[in-house]
Amino acid sequence: MGLTIGSLNALSSGSTKTIRIVCIFLFSLLLQGEDLQSKESVTVTFVDPEWSHDLTEHTVVADDRLKDFTQETGIGVKHLPTPETTLDQLDLVRKLLRQGSSTPDVSGVDVIWPGVLSEELMDLKPYLATELSSINADVAASYTVKGRLVAVPYHSDIGVLFYRRDLLRRYGYAAPPRTWDELEQMAAKIQKGERARGQKDFWGFLWPGAAGEGLTCNALEWQVSEGGGRIIEADGTISVNNPDAIRSWQRATHWIGWISPPFVTSLQEWDAINDFYHKGTSAFYRGWARTYLLSVRDIPSVRDTIAITNTPAGTNAQAATLGGFGVGLSRSSRHSAEALQLIRFLIHREIEIEEARADYESRNWPELYDPTAILRAKPGSAETGKQQVSGVVARPSTVAGEKYEEVSRAYIQAVHSVLLGQSRAPETAASLERELVRITGFKTGPPSRNHVPKQKTLGKVSGARPAAASTSASAHDFLK
C-alpha cells in the first residue's frame, strides 16, 4: 500500500486524486481490521492450595487481595483451586506444570514439594532479595533446592492441638494438656463423662488418620516427641526403624477405639475438622494453626468454645510439624514479569497481615504466639515473654528431595497399616526402613534426638528469648 501511494506521487493530477482516495479507502479497511484486535490485558493464573481449605464458607480466601492487586497493577489474576489433599495437589500441579502450558503462572507449592517440583519452577532468589530479608531464612531454606529458591514462603503453618474450652472447664481442667499422657487422661475422662451425659458417639481425641500426607504430619509429631527421630534425619540417615518410633505408633494405635473413634483412620483433615467443629462430639483435635486462625473470626461457635494450644509433648520433646506453602513461578510462564509482581504483592500483603495478626495472636494466644512467630523473621516481634518453647519439626522433604513423595507414601502406608491393625509395628518399621533404603539409597542409623542441644536459643527467629524447657528441641535445629 505504501508502495502504491508512493508510486502515485509520480502521477500527476486528474485521476490521481480518485486513485489516491481509493487507496486510502483500502488502507483504512486494513486498519479497521487491526483496530478490532483489541489489546488484551495480561492475566496471570494462580493455583492456590488454600482455595478448598477454607472452612468459613468464604470460598476464596485470597480473592479480595487479588482484586486489590488487579486494581493496583492492571494485571488480571485467575484464581484456580486445587484438590483437597496435598498429594492430590501435587499430582495436579505437577501435571499442569509439566504440560508446559503457561497455566498456572504462579503455583502454591507445599513446603514439602520443592524437591519434587524444582525442575518446573524458576529460581526466585535473584528477584526477591528484598522480600527474602523479611522472611525467616530457615523457612526459606525449606523451599531451596540446590541453592535455587523454587518458591517463596507464603503461608506457613504448624500443627496445633484444638481443644474444647467449655469441656475442659466442665471437667475441671484449667489448662490444656501439655503431654500425650495428659491428653490421654483428659480425653478419656471427658469422653466418659460426655457419654454418661448422653452423647453416645462422643470421643476424646479426633485426628485425621486417613492415608494421606496429614497422617505423616501427625505420626511425625508422635515420633519426634517420643524421640523416635524424623524418619530420615537431616544428614540423610534413615532412622525410622527405632523403638521410640515404634512405641509412638503403637500408642496411637492404642488410642483407636479408646479415645479416638475407629473411623479415625478414614478421616481426612477436612472430615475431621468438620466433625470437630460442627458435630461437637469430641474434646481434642489435632489440626493446623492456620485453619483455626482463619475460622476463629467468622465462626461464632469456634470463637466461643474452641481454643488451640501446642501439640502435646512426649518423653523427648514437643513437636509441631511445619506446614504451609510457598508460591513458585512456572518456568513455562509467558507472563513471568507479571507473575513476579503478583508474588511480590502477595508476599508484601502477607507480611503486613501477619504483622497485624501477630499483634492479635500475642494478646489472645500467648502460648501459641511463639510457634507462629517462628515463621516470621522480625526479631522484635518475639520479644513478648513466652511460657514455652515449641519445637517445630519439618518433614524430611529437603533431604529426600524429589524422592520425598515416595518416602511419604511409603511412610503413610506403613503407619496406616499399623493403625488399622493390619500389621505389627516392629515388622512394619523394619520393612519401611528397607523400602526407604530402596527409594533413597540412604544408609540407616539411629535417630538424632541425642544430638539435639538442650539449651539453645531460637536464634534470629525468636530473638533473645532463652529456651526454657529441657524437653524442647529448637525449631532452628529441626528446620535445618
Next chain:
Amino acid sequence: MRQASTSPVLYRFNVGRHLALCFALLIGIMVACDGLLLWQLRQVRSQVELLKGVDGELIEALRAHGDLFSFYERLSHAARSEDQDQLITVSETLRSGVLDQTKRTEAVFSHLPSGVKVDETVLPTIETIESTLLSHLDAIRALAASGEWADVRSRTDDQVQRLEYLSSQLVKEVARDVEEQRTQAALNIEIVERRIVLATILTGFVTLFTAAFFGWATALRIIELRGEARAGREQAEEALRQAQADLTRASRVSSMGELTASLAHEVNQPIAAAITDANTCLRWLSRDQPDLEEARAAASRVVQDGRRAGEIVNRVRLLFKKGSLQRELLDLNEIIREMILLLHDETTQYAVLVRTELSADLPSAIGDRVQLQQVLMNLMMNSIDAMKDVDGTHELTIQSQCDENGQEVLISVSDTGVGLPPQQADKIFNAFFTTKTHGTGMGLRISRSIIESHGGRLWAVDNYPRGARFCFTLPTGDETHDSVVSGDRTALADRL
C-alpha cells in the same frame, strides 16, 4: 501520452510512463482486492473453526458440570442407602467415569483449533474438579468402609456440592467467554462480509475502469495508427507522383538527347530550304529585269521555312520545359505526322518503312501536346528498336481512327519486330520492366500513366503476322469544342 519513454518495449507499444503506471496501479489494486478477498475467506474459515472450538470448550464445561451433577446424585443416593457394597460399586463406576471424562476433556482441549482463545484456566479447572472428585471418592470409600455414614453424607453434601459451585462458576465463565468470542466472531464475520462486499464492488469498479481505460487507450492508438498510415500513404503517393514527374522529365530529356541529331537535321532542312529560297529570291531580284512576283514567292517560302524552323525549335524547347500541363484541342493526325518527321532520321537509318493509315475525319482530342508527342515518340522508338535486329521488312504502321460513337480516338502503332514477351504482355507496363539492353524500363510505364491521366487507355497486343501492336485511346473533345476542332481541322487541312 506520448512522452519520452525509457523502456524500449513501452516505446514499441507507444505506452507512455504515465499510462504504464496507471495500468500497474490498476492491476495492483485488482491484485490487492483479490488478496483481500482470499484473506477474508480465510478469516471466515478461521472464525468458523473458532466458533466450533469455542462450542467444544463450552460443551466440555457443560459436560463436566453435568457429570458432576450425576456424580453427586448417584453418590448421595448411595450414601443415603448406607449400603457399603452399593457405594463401592457406585464409586467404582464413578471413578472410571471420571477418568474417561478426564481423557475426553484432554483430547478435546488438545485438539482445539489454534485460533480459539481458550481461557487458560478452563482445562486446569476441569482437571481440578475431576482430580478432586477422585480424591473425594477415595475419602468417601474409606469413610464408608469404616461405617461413618454421617461423614460420608457430610462430605458428599458439602464438598461435592462445593465442586458444583466451582463447576457452575466455570460454566458461567466459559459461557461468558464463549459469548464474548461468539460476539467477536459475529462482529468479525460482519466486518469480513462488509469487506468482501466492498472488495467486490471495488474489484468490479477497477475492472470496469481498467476495461474502459484499456479500450480508450486502444481506440486512441488505433486512431493514431490510422492517421499515421494515411499520412504515410499520402506522403508515399506524393513521393511517387514526384518521382514519376521527375522520371517523365528525365526520360523526356534523355529521349531528347537522342533526338538532338535528328532535330538538328530537321531544323537544318527548313534553314537549307530557306537559304535556297532566299538565293532564288536574290536571283529573281538580281536579274536586269527583276521578276518581283517570283521574288515575292521565294521570299514568302523563306518566311515559311523560317517559321517551320522556329516551330521546330519551339517544340524542342517545349519538350525540355518542365511545366504544368497545357490541355488543348489537338489534331492527333498532325502530331503523328510531326513525330514521323521528327523520327525521319531514325527510320531511314534502320530502313524502316513508315506507313500511315490516318482517319481523315478524326475528331480532335483534348490533351497536352508535348506529352502526347512524347507518348508517340516512345511507342515509335520502341517499335524501331524492336525491329532493329530483325530480318525481313521493317514496317512501322501508325493508324488513327474514331469509334462509332465518336467518343474516343484510337491510335495504334504496330511493328514487325520481335513482338511482345510471351505471357508477359501486361508486365511490360510495369515500372523498370524492360527487354532492352539499354532501356530504363520506364518508357511504357510513363506512357501509360500519361494516357491514363488523359482519361484514355494504353495496351499492347500481338501484331499479325509478327511484331507488336500498341494501342491507346483518348477521349474526344466534347460538343462545345466542335467548332474549335473543325476550325483547327480546316487550318490543318489548309496547311497540309
